[in-house]
Amino acid sequence: MQIVHTAAALRTALADTEHSACVPTMGNLHAGHVSLVELAKRHGAPVVASIFVNPLQFGAGEDFERYPRTLDADCARLAAAGCDLVFAPDVTEMYPVPQRYTVAVPSAMANDLCGAFRPGHFNGVATVVLKLFNLIRPRIAVFGKKDFQQLHVIRELVRQFNLPIEILAGDTLREADGLAMSSRNGYLSPAERIQATQLHRALEDVGAAVERGARDFDTLAATAARHLKMTGWRVDYVAVRDTGTLAVPKPDSTRLIVLGAATLGTTRLIDNIEVSLKA
Numbered sequence: 404m405q406i407v408h409t410a411a412a413l414r415t416a417l418a419d420t421e422h423s424a425c426v427p428t429m430g431n432l433h434a435g436h437v438s439l440v441e442l443a444k445r446h447g448a449p450v451v452a453s454i455f456v457n458p459l460q461f462g463a464g465e466d467f468e469r470y471p472r473t474l475d476a477d478c479a480r481l482a483a484a485g486c487d488l489v490f491a492p493d494v495t496e497m498y499p500v501p502q503r504y505t506v507a508v509p510s511a512m513a514n515d516l517c518g519a520f521r522p523g524h525f526n527g528v529a530t531v532v533l534k535l536f537n538l539i540r541p542r543i544a545v546f547g548k549k550d551f552q553q554l555h556v557i558r559e560l561v562r563q564f565n566l567p568i569e570i571l572a573g574d575t576l577r578e579a580d581g582l583a584m585s586s587r588n589g590y591l592s593p594a595e596r597i598q599a600t601q602l603h604r605a606l607e608d609v610g611a612a613v614e615r616g617a618r619d620f621d622t623l624a625a626t627a628a629r630h631l632k633m634t635g636w637r638v639d640y641v642a643v644r645d646t647g648t649l650a651v652p653k654p655d656s657t658r659l660i661v662l663g664a665a666t667l668g669t670t671r672l673i674d675n676i677e678v679s680l681k682a
């Protein structure tokens with residue numbers, strides 16, 4: 404596996420490549436990322452993983468500085484997973500001049516769900532992903548479903564800008580107790596780690612009620628949020644949405660998703676579960 408740090412070296416490494424599949428990451432990789440590389444390998448070659456902690460998508464007071472930088476361990480994992488090339492630029496390589504041109508995600512999406520609590524986050528994600536796509540020029544790109552709103556934003560980015568890239572979605576990998584794998588789980592104290600599974604369980608409870616026929620989504624979501632708050636979480640949102648549009652479900656929506664974001668101690672976690680209704 405080759406590791407490159409500059410756009411020029413990346414261009415050279417990919418000179419004769421037409422069908423690459425890319426897996427953009429911020430590093431601190433876990434089994435969930437490995438599963439995205441495996442998915443990429445089934446659809447394109449070579450597989451290019453990027454590792455870049457993107458300052459543009461972090462707000463003031465968020466964890467940009469403390470986000471774990473674990474390049475050597477990440478490269479060992481990627482090599483074992485069969486990744487062919489790693490692009491690991493530093494901030495000046497990705498942003499050699501101040502990034503004055505940015506992608507403006509429509510405010511209905513940029514300021515909804517996670518966007519309501521992380522102003523500018525999705526503009527920062529869309530901007531760096533567009534830059535990574537232009538640098539890597541992949542035919543396939545793989546993103547995890549755990550960041551479902553991000554996946555939606557990137558699908559729209561590709562559609563709106565006619566990018567010749569197929570977006571594949573990788574399923575969320577979970578720990579044995581149901582906690583969604585996330586680089587941020589490492590921030591949790593042992594006690595918080597035990598408690599963290601409550602977020603997933605709260606979303607499952609909402610999903611189960613919806614499957615049983617409940618349709619008062621706001622009440623279900625508010626009840627789940629209240630239970631989480633009672634056990635010490637600071638809840639940003641719990642919401643039931645249409646999986647395809649991420650909008651509030653219509654009466655004929657058959658694919659729904661229950662999404663939640665909440666903070667335990669100083670660690671903000673997100674998760675979601677999909678629910679299919681019988682038509």
Ligand code: PAF
Nearest residue numbers: 427428429457528531550
């Ligand atoms: O999901 C992530 O790790 C990041 O948001 C991404 C897509 C690599 C952009 O920085």
